Amino acid sequence: MPVFVLNVKGFHKIYHLFEAWTASVLACLLLTFATSGAFGAAKDEAARRKFTVTLDAGHGGHDTGATGVSSNEKTITLAVVKKLGEMIEKDLSDDVKVVYTRDGDYFVTLQGRAQIANDAGSDLFISVHINSVAKTSKNRNTVEGCQVYTLGLHKTAENLNVAKRENSVMELEDDHTTRYSNFDPDSQESDIAFELFQNKRLDQSIEFADAVHNELVNTAGRQPRGVRQAGFWVLWATSMPAVLVELDFICNPEVEKFLKTDKGQQQMATAIYNAFCSYVNTYGKDITGHNVATRKGGKGISSAAGSVPSAPPPPAKDRLKAIPEGEGSYRKPYYRVQIAASSKPYSRRSPELKGYSDVEYYLDNGLYKYTVGPYSSPKKARKALEKAQKDFPDAFVVIIVDGKRTGMLNTHEK
Numbered sequence: 001m002p003v004f005v006l007n008v009k010g011f012h013k014i015y016h017l018f019e020a021w022t023a024s025v026l027a028c029l030l031l032t033f034a035t036s037g038a039f040g041a042a043k044d045e046a047a048r049r050k051f052t053v054t055l056d057a058g059h060g061g062h063d064t065g066a067t068g069v070s071s072n073e074k075t076i077t078l079a080v081v082k083k084l085g086e087m088i089e090k091d092l093s094d095d096v097k098v099v100y101t102r103d104g105d106y107f108v109t110l111q112g113r114a115q116i117a118n119d120a121g122s123d124l125f126i127s128v129h130i131n132s133v134a135k136t137s138k139n140r141n142t143v144e145g146c147q148v149y150t151l152g153l154h155k156t157a158e159n160l161n162v163a164k165r166e167n168s169v170m171e172l173e174d175d176h177t178t179r180y181s182n183f184d185p186d187s188q189e190s191d192i193a194f195e196l197f198q199n200k201r202l203d204q205s206i207e208f209a210d211a212v213h214n215e216l217v218n219t220a221g222r223q224p225r226g227v228r229q230a231g232f233w234v235l236w237a238t239s240m241p242a243v244l245v246e247l248d249f250i251c252n253p254e255v256e257k258f259l260k261t262d263k264g265q266q267q268m269a270t271a272i273y274n275a276f277c278s279y280v281n282t283y284g285k286d287i288t289g290h291n292v293a294t295r296k297g298g299k300g301i302s303s304a305a306g307s308v309p310s311a312p313p314p315p316a317k318d319r320l321k322a323i324p325e326g327e328g329s330y331r332k333p334y335y336r337v338q339i340a341a342s343s344k345p346y347s348r349r350s351p352e353l354k355g356y357s358d359v360e361y362y363l364d365n366g367l368y369k370y371t372v373g374p375y376s377s378p379k380k381a382r383k384a385l386e387k388a389q390k391d392f393p394d395a396f397v398v399i400i401v402d403g404k405r406t407g408m409l410n411t412h413e414k
């Protein structure tokens, strides 16, 4: 298990980066405004560049990643990524540039991977991995399914374990203690930093993660294990929408047979390719200056990012209530268990809420976030969380002041 040093200075660095980012966006806006007249044509010209996607085959070289009976993670991730890259280059080379973090069997540090993506000015980062559970796990031979991660708080022990396993590559690097000392996904400072990054970049990451997950289920026949969030270093360090895909479990011998075949690898690459086409249909135009023609056609993915959704509300009697404005105070905050989020409003009878009747929502960054509660103490909230996680494995506890979410309760501390 990797040991990360808690480092408050690191958090401040992130925070200042965030501030600097805000300032540079303002500067860009001003510049755009100032030049939009005289240099409008030049600006349009500059907007026409290729959409850049960085494909990251997990592990490599002396880092084999997870191992099965007769294959290993580094070989399969490279095969899938190469197939994916070839499909994109064949069909979309006019509009899309593909960058690889590795194109052979060699070791690249996590920092090196993030740097390749950042230096290329990538518009999307796709990291491909294969999952596994500990040798002592009872379900080692039967566990299966795909997971797609975006950066965030690991809300369940399972998500945390996956992030720890993928982050532990750091320990294979010579000077990992200095290089990664600022990163501690378990610290509360990281929680706050992740919250600061809850912006459009994350919304787009989640949309793409959703699309990849759907495609892996429908096109590659993988069992659904959900779109999740956890503290992956490589997602934290990349500055564009980014996802980490865990294709399936190599520790399950039946699944391994699929993962190592050319046919299986082609199906998984096609699944990610289809999701990529949807993403480029939706967001490629901003970058290339025109609609990107993909083989999959014009079926873009729904965009809820950044604005309050305008979908028709459910009938009045089924409508859920918003969290009351006066709930909780700084002297006495309330706690709620957040169970789900959606871009369109759910009704009281939506199957997604699994029969939970006392649900109230709040709006955050254009998404409806559904909660149960309120609870007057962290202890009560943790108890309710344990119960809710049976139906909603990714549930977590939010802190409510004046009817608004002000933070999250660290439920790792018990």
Ligand SMILES: [Zn+2]
Pocket (backbone or CB within 6 Å): 058, 059, 065, 066, 073, 129, 130, 166
């Ligand atoms: Zn991995």
